[in-house]
Amino acid sequence: MNQTGTRRRTADPRPTRQTGATPAGRPGRGRRWLQKHGFWVLLMSPVLLYLLVAQFYPLVETVRLSVFDHRPTSPEPQSFTGLDNYRELFTEDRNFWRVVRNSFLWVLGSTGLQLIVGTTIALVLNQRLRLRGLWRGLMLIPWVMPVIVVAIIWRWIFDGQHGLANHYLTQIGLLDEPIVWLGSEIWVWPVLLLTATWMGSPFIALMVLAALQGISRDVLEAAAVDGTTARQRLFHVILPMIRPTLFVAGMIAVVLTWFKFEVIWALTNGGPGFATSILPTYVYTQAFQRFDFGMAGAVAATAMAIVLVVAGILAKLFGPRKD
Amino acid sequence: MFRDSAVRVIGRYGSLVVVMGFILLPGLWLLVSSLKTNQTIFSSTPSWLVEEGTLDHYAWALGGRGLDMTRLMGNTLIVCVLTAAITAFFACLAGYGLARYQGKGARVAIIGLLIAQMVQGPMIMLPWYQIAMNLQLLDTRTILVLIYQTMTLPAAVWLMSGFFKNVPTELEDAAQMDGAGRLRTLTSVILPLTKPGLVAVGLYAFILAWNDYQYALIMTNSSSTRTVQIGIAQVMESMGAQNWGGILAAGVLAVVPVVVLFALAQRYLIQGLTAGAVKN
Structure with missing residues (x-):
């Protein structure tokens, strides 16, 4: 019905506005x-x-793969195995729960930091400044950078031997001896979170800045007349007013970070060992290093299921209120 | 009301300096380091000034004996231009449709775009890899152009529909009164008005494609299809700390095109992106 109708439609591209001008018969509902x-x-x-x-x-198809035993390199055809992949993943895989824990640390840590730093950047750039457009444009540079370049920058700064970070931290006395940041299971995390914050905050700042510019000066001046301090204005006037934007930005950041595999892969390859592996990098490891597509599908499907639940909970906690 | 005392002005610009320092200094350090000689790059007291500059690292990065960035950038450029052109064309059609469609399911289409925007990377890469393998498209530029549409199209359609919505429908009615068909109206009346939007969407697609790492990582391998990101990542893996200078220079080269393009498109992009984000 739709098919033939579409063809008829293209044959006569000009709309006939008058009703009843159709040549043959009554115009059907579909036709109209x-x-x-x-x-x-x-x-x-x-x-x-x-x-x-x-x-x-x-x-x-990814979810379908998760209930099959499928290795693209093996000549045997894929066979249905039910929930075997999941069972193996949840009970036998020694890395899996660590990877799940890392994923949460990664998403909550970097989303939280991005929201805080992004909002701060927006508040700073929302002040009366000369050349505000220029600063706003420059602010977005980290966000448009290729992830490999971002990885180069921070790997270079946190290089164990020649890095700037070690140099300054030893100089001000915080470190006694240089740290091999990316080689340490613990110290690799601050570097990852800093990188994610540096790269991701500008976008949050951009959205918050747009929201801030929607707040009329009258509201702020009225609050100032009432004798509020700048701090009170921030927490009781400005932040509540941009709450919807913060919520949308936060949700976008949570979902994107959850499935983002590139930052971690470019910076650490998920290592050292599996110390910074998250579910998306684990999908890659299973699929393209072990060539176990069935298992990779199970990891991906688990990741999807978790993010649906997490997003639901976040929406309940922080989402638009009915009142 | 908000009178400017000197303290306030200093506070304002002081905070600006801190924020811009955080954002810009890491990139500046990349640039400065890439221009230093190997002795000064690895000096125990790092300096923010380039005393005796050298372009050796850039020569290594660009040359066929080194990283061969010339070739990598050529490969990437072809893929990105094609991606941008295809995205702009289809986003233009669909964006116009979405902007004017009033019937049932308009909301469904928008939600579909939103979900598609989120459905990325690990969630779709397994079937894509298999399909590419079955169609003998692994390690070709074609497959990259095809898969890049999944990243670029959803937001591009959304942005374009925003630009089309700003064009008053009276213009279309007038054009049709003059006997122009709907396609004709689109190409000769509406499109000229939304040209900035179209350019912005094309540049947006170009930047995304240029910056892609994950899809190129699974789809390409040989030196005739490898993109900039993959080339640099491979060198970083294999030589690591031995040739920092060359890697830093390659990083600078890889970032120049996106920053230039972004500077050109940013006004329209920021407009489109923030309009969509804040309205919801």
């Missing part, structure tokens, strides 16, 4: 719908079809 909407649906259809084939189908 096509006249009104057909062209727009036609324009959208290539992209919608592409998204179905290129993103939604792979999503389902």
Whole structure:
């Protein structure tokens, strides 16, 4: 129905506005719908079809793989194994729970820091400054940088032998001897979180800045007349007003960070050992280093399930309130 | 009301200096280090000044004996230009459709775009790899251009529809009154008005494609298809700390195109991105 209708529609691209001017018979409901909407649906259809084939189908296929034993390198065909992959993952895999814990540390740590630093940057740039547009543009540079370059920058700064970080930290007396940051299971984390914050805060700052500019000066001046301090204005006027934006930005950051594999892979490859492996890097390890696509699918599906639950809880806790 | 005392002004610009320092100094350190000679790069007292500059590292990064950035950048450029052109074309069509469509399911389409924006990387890379393998497209530029659309299209459609919504519908009615078909109206009346948007979306797609690491990592390998990110990452893995100078120079080279393009597109991009984000 839709198919033939669409073809008919394209044969006669000009909409006939008058009712009853249709040549043959009564105009059916479908026909009228096509006249009104057909062209727009036609324009959208290539992209919608592409998204179905290129993103939604792979999503389902990934979940399907998780209940199969499938190795692309082996000649044997894939075989259905039910929940075996999950059972093995949850009970036998010695790295898995560590990877899950790392994922939470990574997402909560870097999202929290990004929100705090991003909001701070936005508050600073929202002041009356000369060349504000320039600062706003420069602020976004870390955000548009290729992740490999970001990795080079921070690997160089935190290099164990020649890094700037070790030099300054020993100079001010915080360190007695240089740390091999990326080689230590503990010290690698501050470097990762700092990198993620440096790269991710500008985008949050951009959104918060737009929200801040939506707050009218009258509100702030009224609050100032009432004798509030700057601190009170920040916590009782400004932050509550930009709460919806902070929520949206935070949710975007949580989901993107949860599935982001590039920052960690470029910086540490998930190492040393599995110290900084998170679920997305573990998918990569399973699929492209061990060539176990079934297991990789199980890791990916688990990651999806967890993020759905976490996003739901966050939405309940911080989401738009009905009142 | 908010009178400017000297303390306030100093506080304001002081905070600006701290923030911009955090954002810009790491990148500046990359640039400064890449220009130093090997002796001064590894000096025990690092200096922010380049006393005796050298372009040796850049020569190594660009040359065929070194990292061969010329070739890597050429590969990446082809992929990025194609990605940008295809994204701009389809985002233009779909964005226009989305901006004007009033029927059922408009919300579903928008939510679909939003979900597609989130469905990335590890969630889709296994089937993509298999399909690429079955179609003999592994290690080709074609597969990169195809998979990059999954990153660029959702937001690009959304941005374009925002730009189209700013064009009053009266213009279309007038064009149709004059007997122009709908496609004609789009190409000769609407598009010229949204050209800045189209350029911004194209540049956005280019930047995303240029910056991609994960898809190129699984899809490409040989030197004729390898992208900048993969080339640098491989060198970093294999030589690590031995040739910091060359790697730093390669990093600078890799970042220049995106920063230049971003400077050109930022006004429209910021407009489009923040409009979408804040409205929700």
